[in-house]
Amino acid sequence: MxxxxxxxxxxxxxxxxxxxxxxxxxxxxxxxxxxxxxxxxxxxxxxxxxxxxxxxxxxxxxxxxxxxxxxxxxxxxxxxxxxxxxxxxxxxxxxxxxxxxxxxxxxxxxxxxxxxxxxxxxxxxxxxxxxxxxxxxxxxxxxxxxxxxxxxxxxxxxxxxxxxxxxxxxxxxxxxxxxxxxxxxxxxxxxxxxxxxxxxxxxxxxxxxxxxxxxxxxxxxxxxxxxxxxxxxxxxxxxxxxxxxxxxxxxxxxxxxxxxxxxxxxxxxxxxxxxxxxxxxxxxxxxxxxxxxxxxxxxxxxxxxxxxxxxxxxxxxxxxxxxxxxxxxxxxxxxxxxxxxxxxxxxxxxxxxxxxxxxxxxxxxxxIYGTRGGPYRNGTWGGSCHKGDKLYLHVLEWPADGLVLDALPAKVLSARTLTDGKVTFSQSDKELAVNVASSDRETPVTVIELTLDQTLSPGTIVGSVR
The missing domain is CATH 3.20.20.80 (Glycosidases)
Structure with missing residues (x-):
């Protein structure tokens, strides 16, 4: 050849x-x-x-x-x-x-x-x-x-x-x-x-x-x-x-x-x-x-x-x-x-x-599609991404007491899993706490959709899971 x-x-x-x-x-x-x-x-x-x-x-x-x-x-x-x-x-x-x-x-x-x-x-x-x-x-x-x-x-x-x-x-x-x-x-x-x-x-x-x-x-x-x-x-x-x-x-x-x-x-x-x-x-x-x-x-x-x-x-x-x-x-x-x-x-x-x-x-x-990474840093727990007024939490491993994240510079209006499972959350100027009942958690990842009162700019990082 x-x-x-x-x-x-x-x-x-x-x-x-x-x-x-x-x-x-x-x-x-x-x-x-x-x-x-x-x-x-x-x-x-x-x-x-x-x-x-x-x-x-x-x-x-x-x-x-x-x-x-x-x-x-x-x-x-x-x-x-x-x-x-x-x-x-x-x-x-x-x-x-x-x-x-x-x-x-x-x-x-x-x-x-x-x-x-x-x-x-x-x-x-x-x-x-x-x-x-x-x-x-x-x-x-x-x-x-x-x-x-x-x-x-x-x-x-x-x-x-x-x-x-x-x-x-x-x-x-x-x-x-x-x-x-x-x-x-x-x-x-x-x-x-x-x-x-x-x-x-x-x-x-x-x-x-x-x-x-x-x-x-x-x-x-x-x-x-x-x-x-x-x-x-x-x-x-x-x-x-x-x-x-x-x-x-x-x-x-x-x-x-x-x-x-x-x-x-x-x-x-x-x-x-x-x-x-x-x-x-x-x-x-x-x-x-x-x-x-x-x-x-x-x-x-x-x-x-x-x-x-x-x-x-x-x-x-x-x-x-x-x-x-x-x-x-x-x-x-x-x-x-x-x-x-x-x-x-x-x-x-x-x-x-x-x-x-x-x-x-x-x-x-x-x-997944059209999202941008953040605003929370990835970890063994999983990670986050956002698009428009939606913030998605992808949870791979659940902490014993649910997720406690650093404060978010936007108000959470509602929360749900993408299979319409029930999500509980509380928000203050210091932290955002999110949890899903064990029966509504999914494998290999639980995906939570948070609807915000404003959009997050690409490149935003506000912290991580505590």
Whole structure:
């Protein structure tokens, strides 16, 4: 399998035509707060998305990219093979690199149905989908003109990204594409001045933003090389925002860049450093700490790994509901990952999680979608969020005598659970006490709606549970 560099593509989509002084349209360094709020509004309102990691690795049930036992040139652990490392990243099964790289020859997911994937996400209450267009293993899940190592050269042949983005667009589902700048397959990755690979990957990102309709999120995943001089981030961001002025980007576009050596002086400008931090940060495999000042999204897998690892080891629906609640009240989003089988179907456990969460959200969605975290700090008890004149308390663990919270700068007019259970409350200038009878408490979370005499401003913090 070879990497191809298509001259016609470069002439059609010329790179290098942007310079550092032509970044006036890049929002991260130019937009006002009001403009940013408008651009980020749908993302902040959505709260819940589907992450999908998938590729030929599903055939062997090994972890995507990380299960490939081959040298990683100038990258993780100085390029050593995973099997030679003491720290194994929690993965217990590796296959030789040559075998891993040949799996595409057998990848034929005949049961893949993009419409069904999107319907499952909708049934779960998810508001957007982020799909792996290319992971660290260099395999492209779409028809790229810049590499032969793609879905086009599998027995399946069909363009997965095309079918999935079309299915999303048909029903108004927001679309995100994951793209790993790090590439352990590409022969030019981090070689010399990296100009060949840098041009290649920017070309692939341009393909994704040009050929697949509206793409709402580009979800980068680390560059690997630590030398800022090896990457033309100014040209990348200028191109992306020329293609889509409303694009949202995560914080990993320049992750793992230096400085690490005397020769590497770090980001060439403060603008580029700010720009590459993107629009939201991405706690991985954990719930982010409460932060209502910045946008964030926790990405967490339901199964044993990011890609298909068999039919066992899945989180329960109750655990996933609690994760969504913790992200929402903490000011962030939950991007919940599924790893489809090699035939293109979701596992039974993933489908069960999706259906259970969707059912829960039919009742409790008002306390999730469109809310903002706060005004009470999260804790083992749970957390709070608000929208309009409603304040929602999500109680995971009840204190023995009910909730006693710091004083609220608004009058509580009424209180109820979202299943119309009875709520008692008392309010003074010193505290707010709230309780629900044991018979009306619910698992995995009790949700209480307080109606206030005024709205709370986003970013309000008034205290916590005493």
């Amino acid at each position: 070879k990497i191809v560099f298509n001259l016609a593509f470069v002439l059609l989509f010329p790179m290098g035509c942007w310079a550092v002084d032509n970044l006036s349209h890049v929002p991260q360094i130019n937009e006002t707060q009001d403009e940013r709020d408008k651009r980020m509004e749908w993302f902040r309102d959505a709260k819940f998305g589907l992450f999908v990691h998938w590729g030929p690795c599903s055939i062997t049930q090994t972890e995507i990219s990380w299960g490939r036992d081959a040298e990683r040139t100038m990258d993780i652990r100085n390029g050593a093979k995973p099997s030679e490392q003491v720290e194994r990243y929690g993965h217990d099964f590796y296959i030789p690199g040559d075998l891993y790289d040949s799996l595409y020859k057998y990848f034929n997911p005949v049961k893949f149905d993009a419409d069904q994937w999107v319907q499952t996400a909708r049934d779960a209450g998810m508001q957007y989908i982020v799909f792996t267009a290319k992971h660290h293993d260099g395999f492209s899940n779409y028809h790229t003109k810049l590499s032969d190592h793609s879905i086009a050269n599998t027995p399946f042949q069909r363009d997965i990204v095309k079918e999935l983005t079309d299915a999303c667009h048909k029903v108004g589902m927001k679309v995100g594409l994951y793209y790993s700048t790090r590439d352990w397959y590409h022969s030019d990755y981090l070689v010399g001045d990296n100009v060949e690979y840098d041009t290649f990957y920017r070309g692939q990102v341009e393909e994704l933003l040009t050929n697949y309709g509206d793409v709402d999120v580009i979800w980068f995943d680390h560059v690997g090389g630590r030398d800022w001089s090896k990457w033309k981030f100014d040209e990348l961001f200028a191109m992306m925002y020329e293609r889509n002025p409303d694009l949202i980007i995560n914080d990993r576009g320049a992750k793992f860049c230096g400085p690490r050596t005397p020769e590497d002086k770090g980001p060439p400008t403060a603008e580029i450093e700010t720009m590459t931090k993107g629009d939201f940060y991405t706690p991985e495999g954990r719930i982010g700490k409460m932060d209502i000042a910045k946008d964030w999204e926790s990405c967490i897998h339901v199964g044993k790994g990011w890609s298909y690892r068999g039919e066992g080891g899945f989180k329960t629906p109750e655990e996933c509901i609690q994760m969504l609640v913790s992200c929402t009240t903490g000011g962030g989003n939950l991007l919940l990952n599924f790893g489809p089988r090699p035939d293109g179907t979701f596992t039974d456990a993933e489908t069960q999680v999706a259906m259970a969460m969707g059912q829960w959200l039919k009742t409790y969605g008002d306390a």
